Amino acid sequence: MTTKREPRDRWPGRLAALAAHIPPGSRVLDAGCGAQGLQVLLPPGCSYVGVDVEDLDLDRQAWPRGFDVVVAAGLLEYLAHPYHALRQMLKAAPVSLFSYAHKLRTVPDRPVHLEPRRLHRLVSHAGGRLEPLGRWQKQTLYRMVR
Numbered sequence: 001m002t003t004k005r006e007p008r009d010r011w012p013g014r015l016a017a018l019a020a021h022i023p024p025g026s027r028v029l030d031a032g033c034g035a036q037g038l039q040v041l042l043p044p045g046c047s048y049v050g051v052d053v054e055d056l057d058l059d060r061q062a063w064p065r066g067f068d069v070v071v072a073a074g075l076l077e078y079l080a081h082p083y084h085a086l087r088q089m090l091k092a093a094p095v096s097l098f099s100y101a102h103k104l105r106t107v108p109d110r111p112v113h114l115e116p117r118r119l120h121r122l123v124s125h126a127g128g129r130l131e132p133l134g135r136w137q138k139q140t141l142y143r144m145v146r
Helices: 012-019 037-041 082-092 116-126
Strands: 027-031 047-051 069-072 095-100 129-136 139-145
Touching: 012 037, 012 069, 012 095, 012 129, 012 139, 027 037, 027 082, 037 047, 069 082, 082 095, 082 116, 082 139, 116 129, 116 139
Parallel strands: 027 047, 027 069, 069 095
Antiparallel strands: 095 139, 129 139
């Protein structure tokens, strides 16, 4: 697991918007945690585990389980196998919160682009239900539940 780093996430507003949907006392897995900026935004009593690409191949390997909430802010856009990640999120926790930038098509290292309908179909096929929470800048915020 990633060791604690100085929070310097470039997207603190996105993390704060997602953190607002985490209940106090939750066990939180932050997938694609980067600088672990989410950790300082969690409600009281939450426990935190951050995993990033140097810890785990989030595109292919099994994710840790036993959490209440998974947060994946700005992760799915950069995975070659987002369906695998969605399935792992559903296995790791009953609730997942994530962002997705549907309109960004020009990111050079973005292997897969998911239109909203396709994302909904993938989530349904993985065994989940997708609920839009709103927008943050050009990204849609989602809650996925088992």
